[in-house]
Amino acid sequence: MTDTASRRRGRRTRTESADTRDRILSVAREEFSQRGYEKTSVRGIAKAAGVDPALVHHYFGTKEQVFETAIEVAFAPALNAPEAFAEGPPDEVGERLTRFIFGIWENPTSRTPLLAIVRSAVNNEAAAAVFRRLVASQLLRRIASRLDLPDAELRAELAAAQLVGCAMLRYVIKVEPLVSADIEQIIERVAPVVQGHLTGP
Numbered sequence: 001m002t003d004t005a006s007r008r009r010g011r012r013t014r015t016e017s018a019d020t021r022d023r024i025l026s027v028a029r030e031e032f033s034q035r036g037y038e039k040t041s042v043r044g045i046a047k048a049a050g051v052d053p054a055l056v057h058h059y060f061g062t063k064e065q066v067f068e069t070a071i072e073v074a075f076a077p078a079l080n081a082p083e084a085f086a087e088g089p090p091d092e093v094g095e096r097l098t099r100f101i102f103g104i105w106e107n108p109t110s111r112t113p114l115l116a117i118v119r120s121a122v123n124n125e126a127a128a129a130v131f132r133r134l135v136a137s138q139l140l141r142r143i144a145s146r147l148d149l150p151d152a153e154l155r156a157e158l159a160a161a162q163l164v165g166c167a168m169l170r171y172v173i174k175v176e177p178l179v180s181a182d183i184e185q186i187i188e189r190v191a192p193v194v195q196g197h198l199t200g201p
């Protein structure tokens with residue numbers, strides 16, 4: 001069957017399918033960023049993308065699965081955090097990791113989708129479950145795998161809690177004087193605590 005005949009019968013080419021999937025995913029990220037998990041619907045995503053809701057389900061499944069795929073892309077910069085362990089001496093890993101994470105939050109381009117992710121996770125259990133899976137499987141376990149210590153997973157979680165907690169207060173809840181403090185001052189104070197969690201006694 002020719003490509004022309006295939007199109008006449010309503011079948012999509014691989015390129016058209018990939019373009020449609022990418023468009024839906026792009027719209028989904030925008031919808032979740034602007035509206036949060038609760039107020040975003042598959043129907044709304046489909047309408048904004050100019051497709052039938054059934055096509056969203058076809059490519060991604062449930063709303064939760066759409067969210068997981070969307071935030072995985074938005075969360076991608078943070079997933080490079082374990083690479084902070086690969087360069088430099090072990091006694092400086094706390095500063096490298098702290099500087100890396102706050103660098104993502106300080107960048108408006110990467111901060112906007114992260115804010116949507118955190119807000120959605122705080123306000124909705126389904127979104128929180130997706131966030132936990134992503135953080136646990138793709139971030140914390142990778143960090144723990146680089147620590148040659150028996151309690152590596154706990155250490156990685158405590159370090160993450162320190163960084164996520166500070167980020168929540170500074171960028172989401174916006175508590176003063178943390179919001180107005182110079183980022184270098186924050187890194188200087190937080191990094192030793194993160195170092196202690198990762199490599200301390």
